[in-house]
Amino acid sequence: MNKRASGTAALIAVAALTLAGCAGGDEGSGGEGAPIVVGSVNTISGPATFPEASLAAAAVFDAFNEAGGLDGRKIDYKTLDDKGDPATATASARELVGSDGAVALVGSASLIECEINAKYYEQEGILSMPGIGVDTGCFASDNISPANVGPFNDMTLTLQYGSEVLGLDDICILLEIAGSTRPTYQAAIDKWTEITGKEPKYVDDTVPYGASDYTPYIVKARDQGCKALAINPVEPDAIGQVKAANAQGWDDVTWLYLTSVYSENFADAIDNAGAGIYVPAEFYPFTDDNEINADWRELMEANDIPLTSFSQGGYLAAKYFIEVLEGIDGDITRESVSEALQSMEPIENPMVGTPYAFGTQNTAGWPIILKSGTNAWEKVAEDWLRIGE
Amino acid sequence: MLQGAIAGLAAGGLYAVLGVCLTLMSRLVRVVNFAQAATGMFGAFTAVWFVREIGLPIWLGSVLGVLVAGLLAAAIGFIAATWLSEASTTTRSAMTVGPLLLLISMSFILFGNKPQPFTPIIAGPAFAFGGVVISQVTVATVAMAIVTAIVVRIVLRRTRVGTQLRALSERPTTAELLGIRSRPLSIAVWFVTGVISAIAIMIVAPSQSNDATSLSMLIVPAAAAALLGGFRRLDLAVVGGVVLGVLGGLVAQIDEVALVRNFLPFLFIVVLLLWTQRKEVWDAAR
Numbered sequence: 001m002n003k004r005a006s007g008t009a010a011l012i013a014v015a016a017l018t019l020a021g022c023a024g025g026d027e028g029s030g031g032e033g034a035p036i037v038v039g040s041v042n043t044i045s046g047p048a049t050f051p052e053a054s055l056a057a058a059a060v061f062d063a064f065n066e067a068g069g070l071d072g073r074k075i076d077y078k079t080l081d082d083k084g085d086p087a088t089a090t091a092s093a094r095e096l097v098g099s100d101g102a103v104a105l106v107g108s109a110s111l112i113e114c115e116i117n118a119k120y121y122e123q124e125g126i127l128s129m130p131g132i133g134v135d136t137g138c139f140a141s142d143n144i145s146p147a148n149v150g151p152f153n154d155m156t157l158t159l160q161y162g163s164e165v166l167g168l169d170d171i172c173i174l175l176e177i178a179g180s181t182r183p184t185y186q187a188a189i190d191k192w193t194e195i196t197g198k199e200p201k202y203v204d205d206t207v208p209y210g211a212s213d214y215t216p217y218i219v220k221a222r223d224q225g226c227k228a229l230a231i232n233p234v235e236p237d238a239i240g241q242v243k244a245a246n247a248q249g250w251d252d253v254t255w256l257y258l259t260s261v262y263s264e265n266f267a268d269a270i271d272n273a274g275a276g277i278y279v280p281a282e283f284y285p286f287t288d289d290n291e292i293n294a295d296w297r298e299l300m301e302a303n304d305i306p307l308t309s310f311s312q313g314g315y316l317a318a319k320y321f322i323e324v325l326e327g328i329d330g331d332i333t334r335e336s337v338s339e340a341l342q343s344m345e346p347i348e349n350p351m352v353g354t355p356y357a358f359g360t361q362n363t364a365g366w367p368i369i370l371k372s373g374t375n376a377w378e379k380v381a382e383d384w385l386r387i388g389e
Numbered sequence: 390m391l392q393g394a395i396a397g398l399a400a401g402g403l404y405a406v407l408g409v410c411l412t413l414m415s416r417l418v419r420v421v422n423f424a425q426a427a428t429g430m431f432g433a434f435t436a437v438w439f440v441r442e443i444g445l446p447i448w449l450g451s452v453l454g455v456l457v458a459g460l461l462a463a464a465i466g467f468i469a470a471t472w473l474s475e476a477s478t479t480t481r482s483a484m485t486v487g488p489l490l491l492l493i494s495m496s497f498i499l500f501g502n503k504p505q506p507f508t509p510i511i512a513g514p515a516f517a518f519g520g521v522v523i524s525q526v527t528v529a530t531v532a533m534a535i536v537t538a539i540v541v542r543i544v545l546r547r548t549r550v551g552t553q554l555r556a557l558s559e560r561p562t563t564a565e566l567l568g569i570r571s572r573p574l575s576i577a578v579w580f581v582t583g584v585i586s587a588i589a590i591m592i593v594a595p596s597q598s599n600d601a602t603s604l605s606m607l608i609v610p611a612a613a614a615a616l617l618g619g620f621r622r623l624d625l626a627v628v629g630g631v632v633l634g635v636l637g638g639l640v641a642q643i644d645e646v647a648l649v650r651n652f653l654p655f656l657f658i659v660v661l662l663l664w665t666q667r668k669e670v671w672d673a674a675r
Contacts, residue, residue, distance in 0.1 A: 049502060206647040212400065212607055213597045215524075216641030216650070219396040223642075236504040240598030247524035247596045248396070249514035269506045 035076035036332050038321070039096030040108040040131075041117070046084030048234055050109035052306055053131030053314030054079040056296075057107025059303040060318035070325055070332070078102070084111045093117040097124050103337045106321045107131040107314040114138035115179070127338050127358065129321060131314030136184045142359065147317040147352070148309070149282040149362045151181075151232055151258055152188040156387050157280035157365040158256040159192040159200075162228050165367070165385070166278070168254060169198070172226035174217060174241075175205040176233050185232070195388045201226055210237065215244040221253075228254040235261050239269045246272045254278065259309050262368065262377065273372045280365025280385055283312040284351045287368075287377045292350040312351060320347050320356050353384030363387040392521045393642035394635045399593065400610075401634015402530025406589040407607060408614030408626035409537050410582040415620035417558045418575045420469060420481040422582070423608055424488040428465070429586030430604035431492045432458025433594050437505045447508055455587045461492070462583025466576040474571070489605060496601040509595035526596045530589065534630060537585060538623040554578065610634075610654040616661050633657055 038061070042054045058077050065074045078100055082089035089112055096102045097120070105121075105128035114130065115137030121128055122143050130138055133146030139153075149157070162168045175185055182205055193199055202224060207217055218241065221229055231241060238261040245253055255277040262279050264287070270277065284292045286307050296315050297307065305311050325332065328340045346355035353364020364384040368377050407425055414422045436454025439445045445453070465488050473481050515525040545551035556564040557571050565571055590604060597603075610633055617629030633654065640650045649656065 204644075204647065206641075206650065208651045210600075210603045210606075211598060211651070212603045213397075213593075213637075215396040215399060215597075216393050216638040219392050219638070220642050223392060236598045236600040236603065239504050243596045246512060247399070247514070247526055248522050249517070249524075265503050265506070269504060 033073055035074045036070065036325070037076045037078065037096075037100050037102045039100060039102035039105050040077070040079045041082050041089060041092045041096070041105065041113045042079055042109050043084045043111045043113075044079075044081035046111070048084065048111055050111070050132055050134070050310055052308050052311035053109035053317070054107050055303070055305045056300065056311035056314035057131055057318035059299050059305060060315055060322070062303075063299065064318075064322055073332070075322075077106075079107075082110050082113055086112060086116050089113045089116045090120075093120055097121070097126055101334075102126065103332060103334045104129065104321065104341070107317045109310055109314065110134065112179070114141065114144050118144060124334075125338060126334055127341050129317045129341070129358070131317040132310050135179060136181050139184070139361070145358045145360070146313070147320065147356060147362070148313045149259070149280075149365055151260070152184050153361060153363050153387060154258045154280055154282060154365060155185060155188040155230065155232060156191045156195075157363075157385055158258060158278065159189065159230050160196060160387065161278060161280055161367055161385055162230065162254065162256045163192070163196050163198045165381075166228075166254065168228045170201045170225055170227040171198075171256065172221050172224065172229055173200045173203045174207045174221070174229060174231045175203065176207045176209050176231075176237065177205050178209060191387070200230070207231070207233075207237075209234065211240070213244065214241045215247065217241070218244040218248060218250065222248065222250050226253070228256055230256040232258050233260065235263060235266055239266065242270055242273065242277070245274060250274065259365070262309055264307075267370055267375050267377055270370060271373060271375065273370050276372075277370040278380070279368050279370075279377075281309065281368050282352075282362070282365055283309055283316070285366055285368050285377065285379055286312060288379055296351065316349060316351060316356070319349070323347055353386060390639065390642055393638045395521050395523060395527070395638070397634040397636065397638020397641075398631065399524055399527040399530055399596070399634070400637060401631040402527060402532075402534050403589055403593050403607065403630070404610045404614045404633050405534035405627045405630025406530060406537060407586060407611030408618075408630045409534060409541065409623055410585055411611055411615040412618055412620050412623055412626045413541055413578065414582055415478075415615070417554050417578050418466070418469065418481075419478045419558070420485065421478070421612070421620065422462075422465070422579075423482065423485040424462075424465060424492060425582065425586055426590065426607040426611065427489045427492040427605040428458045428461045428583045429588075429590035430601055431461060431496055432456075432583070432587035433507070433590045433599075433604070434496050434500050434505055434601070436591060437507055438500060440508065441506065447510070451510070451591060454591065455584050458587030459580045459584040461488075462586075463576050463580040466579025469579075470572045470575045489608070493601050493605050500601070502600065504598060504600045505594070507591075507595035507599060511592065512596060524596070526593055529592050531631065533589060533592070534627050538627050541623060550574070610657075613654040613657040613661070616658055619665070 040054045044051045061075045061077045080092040082092050108130040109132035115135045118137045118141035128144045130146040132148050133150045138146050253274040257279050259282045324340050341358040346357040348355045354362040364386045367381040367385050369380045414420050432454045435457045436450045439450035469481050511525045514522045515528045553569045614630035615626045618625030640646050
């Protein structure tokens, strides 16, 4: 490198640094052309992980940036890992909101983050659109509105499908409880009772997470004469439960699970599904090769992101956010983004049964089934199942 | 109730097999191997990988997986025998926590953190009487626990190798002076227990939650089982495992105490320790 070139390089470096300094202002309002900072807090490492939602959101934002962004302004998407640890989740939110000056949080998927950070978001006047809301806090705060149905409404849906569509009595409910989710699940069960007038045979909320052997619970359910089991497990536990029933030769039980078990991996692992495993899928079933999911599928495959419900949620959250962003007149600041989200018109998307508007609950799932010996999920309905219909 | 108790037997047999391995290790090579279940888990996952990714037949994949588990255990044994041969039991046992965490992380990296799609070697109910179903896995694990304990006992009592092993465990220095080679023998013990754990885990993995963490953490109930025999007696380790499994099955049937089931092994350990220490006076036991 000769002297002049290195001088030029130094000048460019100084200029770049100065510009970066300007852009790093608070509230992400760095004048014309500065990137719009959007954050997300996710559980990417730890006992239960949800990496796909933020990956999918990142893919959507990258595509948006490549297409020119918002009048030339790029979206700078920052994803942090909370490791399923409350302290890290707290720190991550403060880093994104406080020092990075994010205008909103989009596409998060965390085991614990909503409940822990909801108060802080309210205090800072920032809104969060998780791709996948997991804990109770995601569905109870005015500042958080996930793109998905969530386990609680999903529980109501799966019960409703079992009792109303399949006509099953003697549904027993087994719950794996993490943190403070018990009352929220009870509310979901009560909602089902209110709609249908039916009661569960019994509710057992002592089912442990990550147990090695679920046989005793299955035996108890069989002895009590349950015809169907509604359970809310994470995927590995669900496999354990179905296998325990197989080992007991209990082949006429109907399983009413939640979207957490809807994956190719689960279908591969289950040969004997009893009288069928039913799930109200929170998004349009991705195992069904259909025009509806084509854009999502293409984007995921191009970026090597697993095709799961979680990546559907992250994808949708980012899509909704971009649509709202494009409708904002004037400055893009935290205030203007929050205001636009709170006053947004509902966005329709065939991938979900309920149009998305910030603060409204998604209450529709698409019923799917895993039959014995098929190792593949299939649709069992031609339309969305909605709570109370 | 009876059905519940019987349902716990499958888990009980598994705890018993692992408890026997732990007892064996503690007696012969002065170590409580925390990575006992983890090596078995890793071997079983390797077997699944061989079958699914390489396309080997199930029997061959299983044999290779079992070998991998044995070799892993032998590698840990090599470390213990080479660098910690003079160390106390506590130090040697503490060392095995490293491989435990390493194996869990490695399996996350290599095989992902999802449960593995095991093809069941044995599955379904074996027989039923009086409305009580006994699954094939139950028969297999309980039989394996009893057979392992008996075979180990015969080997130790009736064979030349067994005598050498006992000599090494009771008087290591004297045995070495007599010309018994300690390192190969102790590594062989590690290898054998690795193989046994892998076989046991392969039998049960298809019929229960089989992600890396829950399989590796089987070490807790296994340790509780081994504690009943004081990490010395094989027969009591078998009894301990079976009793713990049956208790777990029973407790889950009774609503009032179902919550206890999640920490039953810990309760079991605490009660045993209190019982065994009941005659100790404070000054001497401290």
